[in-house]
Structure formats: C-alpha cells, structure tokens
Amino acid sequence: MKTKANGTAATKKPRAGTPRKATKAKPKITPLLPPQLDGACFPTLHSGMGKQSDGTVTVPGLSGPHAVTIESQHGNRVWTGVVTTKVSGDTWNATVFRVPGLIATAKKVTVGLDAISVTVTNILLLETSNEFDTTADVIP
Numbered sequence: 001m002k003t004k005a006n007g008t009a010a011t012k013k014p015r016a017g018t019p020r021k022a023t024k025a026k027p028k029i030t031p032l033l034p035p036q037l038d039g040a041c042f043p044t045l046h047s048g049m050g051k052q053s054d055g056t057v058t059v060p061g062l063s064g065p066h067a068v069t070i071e072s073q074h075g076n077r078v079w080t081g082v083v084t085t086k087v088s089g090d091t092w093n094a095t096v097f098r099v100p101g102l103i104a105t106a107k108k109v110t111v112g113l114d115a116i117s118v119t120v121t122n123i124l125l126l127e128t129s130n131e132f133d134t135t136a137d138v139i140p
Helices: none
Strands: 039-041 044-046 052-058 066-072 078-088 091-099 112-122 132-139
Touching: 039 132, 044 052, 044 091, 052 078, 066 091
Parallel strands: 044 132
Antiparallel strands: 039 052, 052 091, 066 078, 066 112, 078 091, 112 132
C-alpha cells in the first residue's frame, strides 16, 4: 500500500470518465412500538395441562416472532403459545397450551364459558401488547 509523505494511506482517484459508485440510501428508522392487539378469538380452550388449543389474533403490522398469553379472569388458568401463520390481512393463527398458573385468588371455574385476557408479546423486543378481553369455552 502506498503512503503519502505525512504517513497516511494514499487513496486512488477514479479515472476520468469512470462513473462514481452509487451510495446506498440509509434506511429510515421506524420506532418499534409494542404490538397493538385489536382482536382475539379462541372459541375453545382445553383445561388439561399441555393440551393444544387453537385460535386467532388480530395485530396490525405484525412481523417477527410473537408469543401469546391467555389468562383466565375467574381462576388460576394460564395458556401460552405462539403466533403461527397468517390467515389474511392483520389476522394470524395462534396455538396455545395450558401451563401451571398462579394460586387462584378468585372463584375457580372448572369448565364452561370463562372470561379471558389475551396479550401478544414481541419475543425479540420483549414488548407486550394491550390486553384484549373476550370469552372462551373451557373444555376438559
């Protein structure tokens, strides 16, 4: 490598008529916000530990891996899982499994219609959505 008299590296000048290299535009940085959960539908949730339940979540602009958490509002039940495939628009399929919950502080519901709260969490950013309250038929 050639050096200049002052000790710095010499740079080559482009030959006359040689086009300059195009510079890439810097990507626009968009602030990453928590997911906005606009809807959730889990018609049935299995009450047995480890049993799979399927439903959908509606989250505008969803990208990247996301987790789903469902908590029973009347007992100690918790389901966790992941967003899987896109249905259409902003609606995505999700699969959850019953996991051990906290000690019940409210009336425990065994089976039947139960009020639930659903949240979606961006796994990479650890940002959690708003809660979406709905109902589900809890079955054995």
